[in-house]
Amino acid sequence: MNRIDTTINSDSSSVEGNPYLGYIKQQVEVSRIEKKLEKSQMLPDLSIGYYSQTIIGTQDVNGTPRNFGNGDRFSGLQAGISIPIWFAPYTARAKAAAISENIARTNAEYFTSSINGNYQSLLEEYNKYSSSVDYYQNQAVTEADIIIDQATKGYKAGALDYLDYVLT
Numbered sequence: 001m002n003r004i005d006t007t008i009n010s011d012s013s014s015v016e017g018n019p020y021l022g023y024i025k026q027q028v029e030v031s032r033i034e035k036k037l038e039k040s041q042m043l044p045d046l047s048i049g050y051y052s053q054t055i056i057g058t059q060d061v062n063g064t065p066r067n068f069g070n071g072d073r074f075s076g077l078q079a080g081i082s083i084p085i086w087f088a089p090y091t092a093r094a095k096a097a098a099i100s101e102n103i104a105r106t107n108a109e110y111f112t113s114s115i116n117g118n119y120q121s122l123l124e125e126y127n128k129y130s131s132s133v134d135y136y137q138n139q140a141v142t143e144a145d146i147i148i149d150q151a152t153k154g155y156k157a158g159a160l161d162y163l164d165y166v167l168t
Helices: 017-038 088-157 162-167
Strands: 045-053 058-063 064-068 074-082
Touching: 017 088, 088 162
Parallel strands: none
Antiparallel strands: 045 074, 058 064
16 A cells, blocks of 8 residues: 655744734734824824815805806815814723734734644644554564464464464
8 A cells, every 4th residue: 555645844834824824913913003093093183175166147246246157166275283182082092902902912922822833733743643654564564464474374384273373
């Protein structure tokens, strides 16, 4: 019977290719970005806007009726700055996001070490069974063939009865 030759990498690239590990690392990155977002909420917010509109028809301007058409445009520019006055909610959310990031990072480290440990354990178990199969294929089977051959010769020569032959 031929044995299927398998090669198993004992390096960390096998573990790094785990899709769930990639998901866990992505969660760490998401929580890091959420923390940056919460910190950025405490910064002043600048806004600028431009508007342009048309009013078609007759409008009363300073008591005088005036007719406006498609070519008459009203435009304007608007700018503003908003500064948070009360920082307590922002700092609390930033701290919560930092804690969430630490939890995600700890979970990723735990899962990585857990999967590395499981992989090493399975690799050692594979090597143990592989060496057992090697022993049986290379040594035990040849010894068993010799024993069977000697028992058959002894039975044919009359040195063994049938019961001893079967037991051997």
